[in-house]
Structures are given as structure tokens and as C-alpha cells.
Amino acid sequence: MKAQNSHSILVLPGDGIGAEVMPHAIRVMEAAAGNRISLRLEYADFGGCSIDRHGVPMTTETLTRAQCVDAVLVGAVGGPKWDDLPVEKKPEKGLLGLRAGLDCFANLRPALTFAPLAEASTLKTELVAGLDILIVRELTGGVYFGNPRGVEVRDNLRYGFNTFGYDESEIQRVTKVAFELARKRRGKVCSVDKANVLEVTQLWRDVVKEVHSDYADVELSHMYVDNAAMQLVREPKQFDVIVTGNMFGDILSDVAAMLTGSLGMLPSASLNASSRGLYEPVHGTAPDIAGKNLANPLATILSVAMLYRYSLDAPDIADSIEAAVDRVLEHGYRTGDIMPLNPSENIVRVGTDQMTDVVIAELEAS
Ligand code: IPM
Numbered sequence: 633m634k635a636q637n638s639h640s641i642l643v644l645p646g647d648g649i650g651a652e653v654m655p656h657a658i659r660v661m662e663a664a665a666g667n668r669i670s671l672r673l674e675y676a677d678f679g680g681c682s683i684d685r686h687g688v689p690m691t692t693e694t695l696t697r698a699q700c701v702d703a704v705l706v707g708a709v710g711g712p713k714w715d716d717l718p719v720e721k722k723p724e725k726g727l728l729g730l731r732a733g734l735d736c737f738a739n740l741r742p743a744l745t746f747a748p749l750a751e752a753s754t755l756k757t758e759l760v761a762g763l764d765i766l767i768v769r770e771l772t773g774g775v776y777f778g779n780p781r782g783v784e785v786r787d788n789l790r791y792g793f794n795t796f797g798y799d800e801s802e803i804q805r806v807t808k809v810a811f812e813l814a815r816k817r818r819g820k821v822c823s824v825d826k827a828n829v830l831e832v833t834q835l836w837r838d839v840v841k842e843v844h845s846d847y848a849d850v851e852l853s854h855m856y857v858d859n860a861a862m863q864l865v866r867e868p869k870q871f872d873v874i875v876t877g878n879m880f881g882d883i884l885s886d887v888a889a890m891l892t893g894s895l896g897m898l899p900s901a902s903l904n905a906s907s908r909g910l911y912e913p914v915h916g917t918a919p920d921i922a923g924k925n926l927a928n929p930l931a932t933i934l935s936v937a938m939l940y941r942y943s944l945d946a947p948d949i950a951d952s953i954e955a956a957v958d959r960v961l962e963h964g965y966r967t968g969d970i971m972p973l974n975p976s977e978n979i980v981r982v983g984t985d986q987m988t989d990v991v992i993a994e995l996e997a998s
């Protein structure tokens with residue numbers, strides 16, 4: 633029988649700063665595990681580096697391994713080297729295949745402003761200080777996965793098309809996750825759609841209302857996506873949990889990320905029905921700064937915290953990692969992306985490795 637505190641994790645560092653940051657995030661993961669949790673880490677190529685070595689962004693063997701472990705931790709994939717490949721062969725396709733292959737339909741993207749970073753946001757400090765939003769993005773359906781899709785010649789003109797569809801079960805399951813999570817937070821869900829134009833999101837709205845009848849204690853509102861984008865920068869603290877489809881969630885989560893100061897701070901968890909999860913920072917591979925010890929490791933480190941919380945059933949370890957990050961920021965440590973414009977004396981600019989060192993030092997001191 634498997635020991636309760638022994639867990640297998642597949643690590644897919646990926647490309648650019650994804651691969652650069654990963655060993656640092658693993659150092660934090662191991663430090664946090666201490667003697668209490670035994671981690672069995674496996675590694676595989678993923679994204680662009682997998683294209684280079686195996687001709688595909690994700691081999692079937694890698695997917696099979698991902699399906700057998702307790703959790704998968706991804707860095708980031710993509711880069712200019714692979715940009716001109718057809719969509720089917722791009723590194724991003726590996727990510728989409730992994731999400732779908734694990735059936736990780738609920739993507740949790742918290743946008744939380746750490747108090748010391750409120751000033752790093754491009755928005756006024758008072759708008760973002762204390763911000764704590766959770767975006768629940770549907771991740772395995774919608775226009776990202778709909779068929780038919782393609783580019784073909786029609787009437788002598790090239791024609792590109794995709795299909796934006798959801799069946800009611802896909803909407804129900806992600807909505808339930810959002811309501812359940814709202815119950816543990818401030819009890820509010822805002823469902824984002826474009827029900828004034830798109831039939832698929834009319835259905836989205838109807839189904840969300842139906843699911844709500846089992847969650848009458850949670851306050852439900854609906855918002856069109858264009859308005860939601862505006863409200864996120866106008867008055868972000870009005871939101872608690874936002875639930876939305878795949879593409880709207882992709883866009884809104886980048887907006888929400890910026891409220892917190894930097895995309896370099898945002899972790900995410902993608903869960904399936906059995907809480908096996910896929911964990912990844914929201915940021916990309918940042919090829920311009922990759923390999924220069926400039927990248928902010930905190931989004932991946934905070935993704936490790938989510939991994940402990942949701943897949944390893946160790947919420948206290950998650951809390952301790954998040955608290956360590958908070959203290960490090962409190963003490964003034966900043967990577968370039970979260971440097972204030974006019975840094976005060978206590979602000980120390982650090983690289984990827986030193987940021988990780990100070991997080992580990994805080995963890996070990998707690
Ligand atoms: C994200 C990214 C991905 C997405 C890309 C890299 C496929 O933008 O995770 O937000 O669109 O889902």
C-alpha cells in the first residue's frame with residue numbers, strides 16, 4: 633500500500649524562464665516537504681524542448697506518465713524558435729493536450745495582491761491593496777477545443793473558423809467548483825459570459841442559474857465579458873469568485889494578474905474530478921530575459937503551494953509557503969518585474985536564485 637505521505641510528481645520544466653525557474657521551485661518544494669512528505673519526482677521534456685528532441689510538444693509516454701502521478705508541475709512552454717510552426721505542432725499544443733488528457737477542467741487562478749506589492753500595480757494603490765479574487769476558468773472545452781476548426785479556401789478566399797460550444801455537463805461541473813470555493817471565501821460568484829450575443833453563453837448563463845439552486849447561500853451575479861474586463865480595472869475589489877469559459881478566462885486572468893503587480897506573481901491550479909492536478913504559473917516563457925537570472929520564481933513557487941493544498945492534502949504546508957513569500961516581500965526583496973518605480977531604501981533587487989534562497993530561509997525559520 634502506498635504510504636499516505638508519499639507522492640509522485642511529474643515535473644515538466646518546459647522552455648525559457650519556465651525551465652530556468654523550475655529547479656528553484658523544486659528546491660522550495662523539497663524544503664517545504666521536510667521529513668514529513670516524501671516526494672518522488674520524475675522529469676520529462678515538454679513544449680519546445682520536446683519538439684526539438686522528439687518531434688512533438690508532448691509524447692504519448694509523457695501523457696501516460698502524467699496520468700499516473702498525483703500531480704504535474706509545469707514551468708512554461710513556447711518561444712520564438714517554434715512560433716512559425718503550424719498551430720497543431722506548436723509547444724502550446726502540448727499544454728492543451730496535457731490539460732485535456734488529464735481532464736483538468738477547473739482552472740483556479742487566484743489574483744491576490746501581497747500588501748507590499750500594492751504599489752507595484754499600474755493601478756492606484758487603494759484600488760488593489762487587499763485584493764483577493766479567484767478566477768475559475770473552464771479549461772478543457774469552449775472555443776479552444778471545439779470542432780470543426782481550421783483554415784481552408786472557400787470561394788477563392790482563405791477562411792478561418794473555430795467552434796465555440798459547451799454542453800451543459802461541462803458548464804455544470806465547473807460552476808459547482810466555483811460555488812464550492814466561494815463558500816470557503818466571501819460567498820460571492822460572478823459568472824461572466826456574452827449572453828447578449830452568443831447562444832453558447834446564453835446556455836452558460838441558464839445552466840449557472842440552475843446549479844445555483846443548490847447553492848442558495850452563495851450570492852450569484854452575471855456580467856458580460858466586456859463589462860467584466862472594465863470592472864476589473866475600475867473596481868476590482870467588487871469580485872470574489874469569477875467563473876467563466878476558457879477563452880474569456882484566459883483574457884480576464886491576464887488582466888487580473890496585472891492588478892497584483894506582475895504576471896510573475898500568479899500561480900494556477902487545474903483540477904479534475906479526482907483532485908489530481910496540474911500546476912503552472914500563469915506567465916509565459918519570457919524569452920527576452922530567459923537564462924539571465926532575472927525571472928521572478930514566485931509564481932511557480934506559489935503554484936507549488938497550490939499543489940500542496942489541492943493535490944497533496946497539505947494545506948498547512950501551502951500556508952507556510954505563502955507566508956514565507958509574504959515575509960520576503962515584506963522584507964523588501966524584489967525581482968525586476970516587481971520593482972517599484974521609485975524604490976525606497978529597504979528595497980533590495982534580487983535575481984531568481986537569491987529570491988528563492990530568501991523564501992527557503994523564511995520557510996526554514998518558521
Ligand atoms: C494560459 C496561456 C495558454 C492559454 C497558452 C500558452 C496556450 O495563455 O495558460 O493562460 O491560452 O491557455
Ligand code: MG
Pocket residue numbers: 882883886
Ligand atoms: Mg493566458
